[in-house]
Amino acid sequence: MSMFKKTILIIFASLLLTANVLAEKVKIGTEGAYPPWNAKDESGKLIGFEIELANWLCIYMEHDCTIVEQDWDGMIPALLMRKFDAIMAGMSITAERQKTITFSQGYADEVAQLAVMKGSDLEGMDTPSGINLSLGGSDVKSALETLTGVLAGKSVCVQTATIHQNFLDSGDVGKINVRTYKTQDEVNLDLAAGRCDAALAAAVSFTDYAEKSGKPVVLVGPTFSGGAFGSGVGVGIRQAGDDAIGQRDAQLLKDFNKAIDTARANGKISELAIKWFGFDASM
Amino acid sequence: MDLMIESLPRLLNATKLTIELTLLSLFFGIFVGVFFAILRTGKNKFFYYIAYYYSYIFRGTPLLVQIFIIYFGLGQVEWIRESFLWIVLKEPYSCAILAFTLNTGAYSSEIFRSAFETINKGVLEAAKGLGLNKVHTFFKIKLPIAIRQSLPAYGNEMILMLKGTSLASTVTLLDLTGVAKYIISTTFRPVEVFIVAGGIYLIMTFIIHNFIKYLEKRFSYPQ
Amino acid sequence: MGLLAYGDTGWGDELFYATLMTIAVAAAALFIGFFLAAIFASFKLSKIKVLNLIGSFYTTVFRGVPELLVIYLFFFGGSGAVMYVAKIFGYDGYIEINAFITGAVSIGVISGAYSTEVFRGAIQSIDKGQFEASEVLGFKKKIYYYKIIIPQMLRLALPNINNVWQITLKDTSLISVTGLVEIMRMSYIAAGSTRDPLFFYSFAAVLYLFLTFLSMQLFNKLEKHYSKGY
Numbered sequence: 001m002s003m004f005k006k007t008i009l010i011i012f013a014s015l016l017l018t019a020n021v022l023a024e025k026v027k028i029g030t031e032g033a034y035p036p037w038n039a040k041d042e043s044g045k046l047i048g049f050e051i052e053l054a055n056w057l058c059i060y061m062e063h064d065c066t067i068v069e070q071d072w073d074g075m076i077p078a079l080l081m082r083k084f085d086a087i088m089a090g091m092s093i094t095a096e097r098q099k100t101i102t103f104s105q106g107y108a109d110e111v112a113q114l115a116v117m118k119g120s121d122l123e124g125m126d127t128p129s130g131i132n133l134s135l136g137g138s139d140v141k142s143a144l145e146t147l148t149g150v151l152a153g154k155s156v157c158v159q160t161a162t163i164h165q166n167f168l169d170s171g172d173v174g175k176i177n178v179r180t181y182k183t184q185d186e187v188n189l190d191l192a193a194g195r196c197d198a199a200l201a202a203a204v205s206f207t208d209y210a211e212k213s214g215k216p217v218v219l220v221g222p223t224f225s226g227g228a229f230g231s232g233v234g235v236g237i238r239q240a241g242d243d244a245i246g247q248r249d250a251q252l253l254k255d256f257n258k259a260i261d262t263a264r265a266n267g268k269i270s271e272l273a274i275k276w277f278g279f280d281a282s283m
Numbered sequence: 284m285d286l287m288i289e290s291l292p293r294l295l296n297a298t299k300l301t302i303e304l305t306l307l308s309l310f311f312g313i314f315v316g317v318f319f320a321i322l323r324t325g326k327n328k329f330f331y332y333i334a335y336y337y338s339y340i341f342r343g344t345p346l347l348v349q350i351f352i353i354y355f356g357l358g359q360v361e362w363i364r365e366s367f368l369w370i371v372l373k374e375p376y377s378c379a380i381l382a383f384t385l386n387t388g389a390y391s392s393e394i395f396r397s398a399f400e401t402i403n404k405g406v407l408e409a410a411k412g413l414g415l416n417k418v419h420t421f422f423k424i425k426l427p428i429a430i431r432q433s434l435p436a437y438g439n440e441m442i443l444m445l446k447g448t449s450l451a452s453t454v455t456l457l458d459l460t461g462v463a464k465y466i467i468s469t470t471f472r473p474v475e476v477f478i479v480a481g482g483i484y485l486i487m488t489f490i491i492h493n494f495i496k497y498l499e500k501r502f503s504y505p506q
Numbered sequence: 507m508g509l510l511a512y513g514d515t516g517w518g519d520e521l522f523y524a525t526l527m528t529i530a531v532a533a534a535a536l537f538i539g540f541f542l543a544a545i546f547a548s549f550k551l552s553k554i555k556v557l558n559l560i561g562s563f564y565t566t567v568f569r570g571v572p573e574l575l576v577i578y579l580f581f582f583g584g585s586g587a588v589m590y591v592a593k594i595f596g597y598d599g600y601i602e603i604n605a606f607i608t609g610a611v612s613i614g615v616i617s618g619a620y621s622t623e624v625f626r627g628a629i630q631s632i633d634k635g636q637f638e639a640s641e642v643l644g645f646k647k648k649i650y651y652y653k654i655i656i657p658q659m660l661r662l663a664l665p666n667i668n669n670v671w672q673i674t675l676k677d678t679s680l681i682s683v684t685g686l687v688e689i690m691r692m693s694y695i696a697a698g699s700t701r702d703p704l705f706f707y708s709f710a711a712v713l714y715l716f717l718t719f720l721s722m723q724l725f726n727k728l729e730k731h732y733s734k735g736y
Contacts (some may be wrong), residue, residue, distance in 0.1 A: 033698075042699070071685060073468050077582050080471060100471060157455075161468055179375070179455045180465075185698050186355075193358045195373055213701070343672075343718035344711045345679035347690060352711065355697070356704035442570065449572035460574050473583035481571040488570040 026063040026252065027084035028054050029070045033183045035208045036276040037090035037110075037233075049276035050088045053107065056268055057259040073161050073182065076101060079238060082245070085252060087236030090202070092163045094230040102239045104256040106232025107269055108281045111223035112164055113203040114156070115191065118216035122198055125150055125221045133172075133227025143222055148174035155179055157187045157196035164200040167228040191217065204277055232283050235260075286475045290466050294480055297462040302487070304448040304458060308383035309441060315384060316391025323396045334392065341389035346447050350382040354454045379451045387444045394440060398432035399425060431502045438495030442488050459483060510709070517696045517706070524692035525713055531610050531688060532675045536621075538614025539674065543621035550626050561622065568619035573612075573677050580612040581684050609681035609688075617674040624670060628663035629655065661732040668725040675717060679710075689713050 030038045030050060038048035046067055058065035068084045079087055079101060090110070093103040111130065116122045127143045151173055158165045160180040168178045181187045184201055188209045191199040199206070203219055210217040240250035263269045269282035322334035341349065357363050357372050364373075371377045402425060410420045452461030463480035467473045510518040542564075549561035568576065632655060640650035682691035693710040697703035 040699075069685075071683070073464075074581065074683075074685075077468065077471055096469075160465070180457075181455055182453075183698070189355070189359065189701075189703075194364060195358065195375075340711070340715065344714045345676040345690070347679045348707055348711045348714060352704065352707045356707045359701070359703055446570075446572040449574045452574065460572055463575060464578055467578055467582050471582065473579050473581075477571075477575060477579045477583075481567065481575055484572060484575070485567065485570045488566075 026058065026061075026065045026086065028058075028065055028067050028086045028088050029075060029078060029084035030054075030067055030087075031072045031075070031089045031183075032069045033072070033185055034090045034205060035212075036204060037202075038088075049108070049272055050090065052272050052276075053263070053269065054088050056263060056272075057256065060259045060262060061255045063255070071182070072159065075161075076236070079236060082238075085237070085249070086256065089236075090233055091236050092230030093232055093234045094163060094166070094228070096166070097230075097236070100239075101236050102253060103234035103236055104253060105260055106234045106283045107260050107263070108273055109225070109232040109283045110202040110204055110281060111225050112167070112200060112229055113206070113219045113223050114198045114200050114221045115206040115217050116198045116220050117191065117194065118218050120197070120218075120220075122150060122154075122220050123218060127222045130223040130225070132225045133167075133229065134231075135226060144172050147221065148172075151176050151198070153177065154197035155195070157181060157190055157199040159184045159187055159201065162201070163229045167224065168200060170228050172228070188213070188217075204281075284475070286466075286470060286472050287479050290476060290479055293462055293466070294459060294476075294483060297457055297459045298483055298487075300451070300456065301445070301448050301459040304379060304383065304451055304456075305441075305445045307380050308387055308448070309444055311380070311384040312387035312391050312444070315388030316395050319388065319392035320395035320399055323392065324399045338389045338392055341386050342393070346382070346386050346450055347453065349386055350379060350450055350454060353382045354378040375451075375454045375456050379448075379454060379456060383444065383447055386447065387440060390440050390443070391437065394433045394436045395429055397436075398429035401432065402428050427502075431499075434495055434499050434502065438491060441491045441495070445484065445487055445491065517692075517700075520687075520692050520696070521689070521709070521713070524687055524689045525717070527686065528675070528678050528688040528713075529717065531606060531613070531681065531686065532671075532678045534606075534610035535613035535617050535678070536671060536674050538610060539617030539619075539621045539670070542615065542618030543625050546618070546622040547625035547629070550622065551629060565619045565622050568616050569623075573616055573680050574683075576616055577609075577612045577680055577683060580608050580615075584608050584611070605681075605684045605686035608684050609678070609686045613674060613677045613681060616677060617670060620670045620673060621667070624663050624666040625659065627666070628659040631662060632658050664725065664729050664732060668721070671721060671725070672718060675721065676714065679714070 030046065030048075032038055032040045032046050032048075034048075036049055038046065038050045041047050046069065051067060054065065054067060070078045070083065070089075072089070075087055075089055075091065076097070078084065087101075091097070091103075092110075093106055097103070114122070125146065127146050128139055131140045131143045133140060152175065155177040156168055157179045158168060158181070160182060165178065165180055167173075168176055179190070179196060181190065184205055187196075187199050187201060188206075190196050192213070192215045198220070203223060206217055206219055209215070235256045237253050237256070238246075238249045240246050240253070260269075264282060270280045273279070273281040319334040319337060322330040323338075325331065353372070354375060357368075363369060371381060406424060406428070407420065410424050415423070448458055449460035451458045452464060457465075459480055463476050467476045470476070510516050510521070546561045546564050549557040550565070552558060552561075636654060636658065637650075640654055645654075678688055679690040682688065682694060685691070687695075689710050693706040697706040700706070
C-alpha cells in the first residue's frame with residue numbers, strides 16, 4: 001500500500017475509534033417530543049404509546065432493541081445513514097416518504113385537526129365533523145372551500161416536514177401564511193402566545209397539550225384523514241437492497257409486519273392505544 | 284444535477300427575504316453603531332460604560348442565543364404580550380430584524396469607534412482653529428473620514444450580516460437557508476443543494492466585496 | 507434559582523457538562539482548523555498557481571457560505587461521505603459518525619478557513635530578512651521554518667487567533683442541530699421542559715460571556731508570554 005493510502009487509512013482508523021460498527025441489535029429511532037405517541041418524562045426517559053409498543057414488538061420478534069432519540073427533521077436521513085434500523089415516531093405512511101423508505105403496515109392512526117385559542121374568530125366553522133381527502137366527493141370539496149375562505153391570509157403553524165405541513169402547502173386550502181417549527185412543542189408555544197391564528201397537527205397532541213398546560217386550546221373545523229395525511233402510522237424501514245444490510249432490512253420488515261399482526265389480533269395495540277390516547281386508535 | 288436546476292427557482296425566491304433582512308438590518312445597524320460609537324468616544328463615563336457593555340454582550344454571545352431570547356424568550360412573557368412591544372415581538376420577521384440590528388450595531392460600533400479614535404489629531408485641531416463648532420466638525424470632518432477608514436472592516440461586517448440572516452430560519456422564516464434545509468431534508472441530497480444555495484450566497488458576497496472596493500476608490504482622496 | 511440546582515432537581519449539572527462539551531467541541535474544531543490551515547496556507551503561499559486557486563477556493567467558500575448550510579452539509583451528508591471513502595478502501599460496513607465528530611469537523615472546516623488567512627497573513631508579514639538570513643546561514647528550509655519562522659508567526663498571529671477562537675466558540679451554538687448536547691441544545695431542552703425559555707436562554711448567554719471572558723484572560727497571558735524580548 002502506498003504511503004499516501006496508509007496515511008489516509010490511519011486517519012480513518014482513528015475516526016473509527018469513536019464509531020460503532022452495527023451488530024445484530026435493532027435500533028429504533030423516535031422523536032421523544034410528540035406526546036402521547038412518544039415523549040420524555042421529567043427524568044428524560046422515553047415514554048409513550050410507541051415506546052411501549054416497540055418494546056412489546058421486540059420481545060415478540062426476539063430482537064435486542066434499543067430506542068434512540070432523533071430530532072424529527074433528521075429522522076429519515078438518520079435512518080438512511082443507519083443510525084438506527086426502524087422509525088417509530090408517529091410517522092404517517094405517505095406516498096412521498098415511500099419514495100425513499102418503506103413502511104410496515106399501519107399500527108395506529110390519528111386524525112389531524114386545526115386548533116385555535118379560545119375566543120378566536122375561527123371557532124364555530126360550518127364544516128362536517130370529519131373529511132377524508134382520499135374519498136373525495138362533494139362534501140370534501142365544500143369543506144375545503146369553507147376552509148379556504150376562513151383561513152385566507154391567516155397564519156397557521158405546523159411542525160416542519162410533517163403531513164400537516166404538506167397539506168397546508170398543497171394549495172387545497174388556498175394561500176395561507178404557513179409557519180414551520182422544529183418541534184410540536186414550539187408550535188404549541190407560539191399558538192398559546194398568540195403568534196399563530198391557528199395550528200394544525202394531530203388532534204390528540206392538542207388535547208394532550210391543553211390538558212398538560214391548562215391553556216384554553218380548542219379544536220375547530222373538521223378532522224382530516226386520507227390524501228396528504230397518509231394512511232396511518234407505520235414502522236419506517238430502509239428499502240430492501242441486494243447487499244447484506246439490504247437483506248437484513250427486508251427481513252426486519254417481515255418481522256415487524258408479523259409482530260404487528262399478532263399485536264393487533266391479541267388486542268395489545270388497542271390496549272396501549274386506550275391507555276395513551278384515551279380511545280382505540282389502533283388500525 | 285436536475286435537482287440543482289429544479290430547486291433554483293424556489294431558492295431564488297427565498298433569496299429575496301435574505302436580501303431584505305440583510306439590507307434592513309445593516310441600515311438600522313449603522314445608526315445604532317454610530318450612536319454607540321459616539322457614546323464610547325465621548326467624555327461621559329456613564330454612557331461610555333453603557334456602550335461598552337452593550338458591545339461586550341452582543342459580541343460575546345452567539346447570534347443564535349440573541350435571536351432565541353428575543354423571539355422565544357420574550358414571547359413567553361405575559362406582560363410583553365399585552366404591551367405595545369408586542370407589535371414588534373409578535374412577528375418573527377421583526378424579531379429577526381431586531382436581533383440582527385442589535386448584533387450588527389455592536390460590531391459596527393467597534394468599527395466606527397476605532398475609526399473615530401484614529402482620526403489624525405492634527406485634522407481636528409485644524410478644524411478647531413478654523414472655528415468650526417462641535418456639530419460641524421462631526422458631520423463635515425469626522426464622519427466622512429471615519430466612513431472612509433471603516434470601509435474595509437465594514438465590508439467584512441456586511442458579509443457577516445449576510446451570513447447571519449441564515450439564522451432567521453431558526454425562527455420559522457423561510458429565507459434562503461431555511462428553504463435549502465427544507466429541500467435537503469425532503470430529497471436527502473445535501474451536496475447539490477449546498478452547491479446551489481452556497482453559490483447564491485457567494486455571488487452576493489462577491490457583489491458586496493466589489494461594492495466596497497468601488498466605494499473605497501470613490502472615497503479616497505489624493506494622499 | 508432552584509432551576510439551576512446541581513443534581514436531580516435542577517438543571518445545574520446538565521448545564522455544567524454542556525459547557526464542558528462546548529469547550530471540547532470548540533477546541534477540537536479549532537485544532538482541526540489549524541491542521542487544515544497549515545495545509546491551505548501553504549497552498550496559498552505556494553508558487554504553483556493551481557494550489558493558490560485551491561487554497562483561495564477553500565477560504566472563499568467556507569468564509570462566505572453561512573455556517574448553518576455547512577453544518578447541514580456535514581450533518582445530512584457526513585456519514586455518507588465518510589462511508590463512501592471507506593468503501594474505496596474495501597470497508598463495506600456501517601460507520602456511525604457521532605454528533606461530536608460531525609460538529610467538530612463542520613465547525614473545524616469553517617474555523618480553518620479563517621485560520622488559513624491568519625497564518626498566511628502572519629507569515630507574509632515576517633520580515634523577509636529572516637528568510638534571507640536563514641538561507642544564507644545554510645539552514646534547510648524545513649528546519650528554519652520550524653525553528654525560526656513558525657515561532658515568530660505564532661507571536662504575530664496570536665491576537666488574530668484569539669478572534670478565530672471567539673468565532674469558533676460562538677459557532678458551536680449552531681451544532682445543536684446535530685443533537686450534540688452543548689450549551690445551546692441543553693438550554694433548548696431545559697427551556698422546553700420547564701416552559702421557561704427566557705430564563706434558560708439568558709443563562710446560556712451568561713455562560714457564553716463567561717467563556718468569552720475566560721478566553722480573553724487566557725489569550726492575554728499567552729500574548730505576554732510570546733512577546734518576551736520584544
